Structures are given as structure tokens and as C-alpha cells.
Amino acid sequence: MNSESTPTPLSTLSPTSSDAASPNLQVRFKSENGRLLLLLPPEGEQNSLSLTWTDVWQQLKQRLNAGDRFWQPNTSVHLIGRDRLLDARQLQAVVDLLAESQLYLKRVYTSRRQTAVAAATTGISVEQQPSVSPLTPPAESQSPLADPLYLQTTVRSGMEVRHTGTLVILGDVNPGGSVIADGDILVWGSLRGVAHAGASGNGRCMIMALRLEPTQLRIGGQVARAPETPPAQYQPEVAYISESGIRITKSTDISRLRSYLSDL
């Protein structure tokens, strides 16, 4: 019996240039050589697209909450502030927030003099760097995929989670919420919002969910709506690109799929 279904294809996306992802970078944590780095998205030119402090703050909280179970107490955090202007009050807020998760801010790296001064007055050790530094590779979005990002959270309406690697959500993605990843997307819950896997163009990425009833699916450059008639019964499913566009199949068929995908 064929359990596959074909969602309604929509337009084809114009190819996303690889650095188009950079204004979309979000706050993230990364461990590197035994240190925990907290990377803030660059401020860039004063354009309307760059994240405001409120956005950054909300993302930081979100990431801290969503990773709650994994923080080791007393881990030191290195804040990679890039070209972001941070004042003393904002830095102190970050210190306090990290402390709630028993993380402590050890050092701030910044390319902005004002931020460096603010950090020093707040009593945080600081290192001012030229805008391009080994810790902040500007070509991050072109580099191979970032480590998978694992978040335990409900992605609610209005929330958007982006990641330059594979994204795992332990929770639901609600209508109005969106998850966008350069790699695969796994939702251990219901996917009801929008998901875009392979966002920088990789059409071999997949979207998996325990319950797949999305508003819209995107893989690489293709867009599809979920089938009009919802299945009688939900089961874990996988969406992938076939010759005929985005298809959905039972997740138990994934092994068949893997050989298919490697033949592509």
C-alpha cells in the first residue's frame, strides 16, 4: 500500500544567496574547545532588518529556557558581541539572566569601543577586537553546517527560530510560528506552522514531525501546502523532495527513503 501523499506544490522560491542568511542570524550558544560561547547576531549597518535589543533579549531568554536541562552549573560563558552596542545596563541584565541558569559571564569580546567601556565599568573582563576576528568568522553562513540546535520549547505564533544547521524542536510548532534551518528539521511534536529545511538551497534536506499538519512546507527552493484533506490518523511522517516535488511519507519508510535520497 502506498502511504505517500503529495502536498500541493506552490511557487518555487528564488534561490537564497548564501549570505542572505546573515541578517537572519539569531542569538545562539555554541561550545568550542570546552568553552561555552554566546554569539549575538551582528548589528551591521543601521538598517531596519537588524535585531533590536528587545529581539536579542527575547531570543536569549528563549534559548536559555529551551536548553534548560543541559546547562552544567558554573559553566563560564564567553559573550561574542561582535559589532553590537551594549550598554552597562544591558550587560548587567545578561549577567543576571545567565546567573539564573547558573552560568556566569566570564568575558566579553567586542569590536565596539563603547561596549568595551560599558563592560569594564560593569566589572566584566573584556577584550576589544578588530571587527574581523578568529572568534567571529564573517563567512559563518558559507561554512559547512553549524552543529545541530536542540531546543525544548513550543514555537508559538509570531516566533521564528532560525539556524544555520539542523534544527531539533522538542515541542510543537504552532500555527503562525516558523522554523527555518539550513539542514534538516525534526519536530518531536506537532508541526502546524511553517517549516523550511535546506533554507540556503539544499534540496536533499528533510522535515520530520510526529504529527505533520503544517501551514506550509519548504525544502530548498520548493514550497508546498499540506494536503487539503487531512489524514484520518496522524503518524510520524517525513517530507522530502522527489522528482515530482515535495512528498510526505511515513517515517517508518525512512530507510527506503535514505537509499532514494542518496541516488538523487
Added chain:
Amino acid sequence: MSRVIVVTSGKGGVGKTTTTANLGMALAQRGRKVAVIDADFGLRNLDLLLGLENRIVYTAVEVLAGECRLEQALVKDKRHPNLVLLPAAQNRTKDAVTPDQMKQLVQELSNNRDYVLVDCPAGIEMGFQNATVAATEALIVTTPEIAAVRDADRVVGLLEASDIRKQHLIVNRLRPAMVQEDLMMSVKDVQEILAIPLIGVVPDDERVIISTNKGEPIVLAQKLTLAGLALDNIARRLDGEDIPFLDLTATHDDLFSRLRRMFRGTS
């Protein structure tokens, strides 16, 4: 310690003010000391629903401007003196007050009171921030409609991000007959999306509108209607009582199917 609860929804017109007025009144009836704050600057309604419009002398804005003391601006309810209203200014916009000022007001107001209920304006802009800044809990009001639920979900997320974790859901204006015919989202459908604990379901009832127009909260009626009972039950649950949920379908079908449901255990 007093509880500061914001009544919010995202979408407009779903019943925030109605809920605030009725819960405030019901809690006062139970002997609690309650303050209700209208945080809907420029579009104030709460005074009307409580029938207190003609008693307003000062508003929150005059208190903040130092033109009067907080106590002078508070309007005592004529039926239950342990309920007071802090009115919003009608001639100002939502930017007339900052979150810091609002926080200070609410904190002062919460002294010696069991509950402070904040009636939040629709939307998620400045007015929303003002209304939520001092809250430690939230009541999320939604109607069983896709758009209202979507906005409620947004608000739940924003509140979580500002560390207001204690949130309860009120589904307002439910029409059980429509749900039975699959023409309206059920409470379960709503809960499946929002995933926060349910504290009450209020049926759609034109007598709610009548009571609104009269300035007499429906929980004051001698003989409570189903909607009045539902609101009163929410106040009791809020106050820590364990009250079973009403069977709202009861008025719409016969005894026979009620019994059937009972035996299936799905009331």
C-alpha cells in the same frame, strides 16, 4: 502577598473587560479585597461595565502626574466596597504611561489587597507592555475562533518570554450546539494549541451583553445564569477552590444523551 493578574488576549473584543469586571466582582463578593485597573488608556470601558463611570474624578494619569493621591483616584464600588477601580484616562493615548510608572502604580495598589486585576488593551504594543509589566500571573481570554486563538498563542509566548509562567486559559463565548455540529472549535481544540491549563469556559449568552449595557456584572444576578455561574466558578478556582467544570451542553440536549455522556465519562 497580593496576586497581580493581567487579563489579556491579543485579539480585541473577545471579552477581557467583561471577564475582569465579573471576576473582580465575584472575588469581592467572596470577601476578598480587590482592585481592578483599566489599562486600556484612551479606550476605557471597565468603568462602564461596572456601572461606575459617573463616580470617576481622577484617573491613573493624574496620579502619575502627582495631581492627586492614588487613594483619591480609586473608585469604590457601590455594591461591594472592597472592590475598587483605578480608571484609565480617556483623553490620553497608550503612550501617556511608561511601563516603569505602571509598575509603580500597581505595586502601590497591591498593598493590603488580595487581588489586583489588570484589564489589558488589545494588541501587543505599548499598552500590552504597560498592562503586563507588574503582573505575576495571567488569564488568557480567547473565543473559539482561529484568529483569536492565534493571537492568544502569540501573547502566551510573549508572556513566557517575560517570565510570566503562571497562565490560565478562559474560553469565552462558546456555543456548544455549534461545536456539536463541528462548526466551531471545541475547548479541546483550543487547548491543544495553547497548551496552558484551563480555568473556565463561558458560554455565549446575550444576557452577558445586557448586563454589560446595564453596568451590572452578570455574577451579581440573584439567580445566576449559566454564563454567570461559569464566571463565578472561575473566580472560585482562582481563589483556590476545586470546582468541577460545568456541562455546557446540558441546555441543548435531552436528559438521555446527557446520561449517555455520563456513562462514557466524557462530561
